[in-house]
Amino acid sequence: MPATLLHLIMAAAFGTFVGSLFRLSRRPGSQRPLLFPLVGLAAGIAGYVIFYLLSVTTGAPAWLLPLLVVLQTWLWLGPLGPRFDRHRDS
Numbered sequence: 001m002p003a004t005l006l007h008l009i010m011a012a013a014f015g016t017f018v019g020s021l022f023r024l025s026r027r028p029g030s031q032r033p034l035l036f037p038l039v040g041l042a043a044g045i046a047g048y049v050i051f052y053l054l055s056v057t058t059g060a061p062a063w064l065l066p067l068l069v070v071l072q073t074w075l076w077l078g079p080l081g082p083r084f085d086r087h088r089d090s
Contacts, residue, residue: 008048011069015044018073036077043072 019040023033047069054060 004052007065008045011048011051011065012041012044014066015040015042015047015069015073018070019043019077022073022077039076040073043076044069047072 016037017040019037022040023036048065050072051060051065051068054064
């Protein structure tokens with residue numbers, strides 16, 4: 001069980017890192033900059049849950065976990081992510 005918790009924490013940290021990288025790749029002055037690492041954190045946890053279910057049921061390989069975390073983060077911050085109104089004055 002401690003190995004499972006360690007993998008979950010590592011996936012969450014990696015998701016936070018990937019979310020921060022997405023923040024750096026956006027245009028400067030983007031609204032709500034803390035949203036990117038938080039969405040990355042949630043995507044890391046969701047990616048781990050998907051990986052855990054796949055590994056228990058089908059014996060998924062270990063290299064699938066970082067791929068799932070990056071894909072979840074990209075989906076949630078990219079095409080399925082929050083929409084920012086760039087024309088609204090602050």
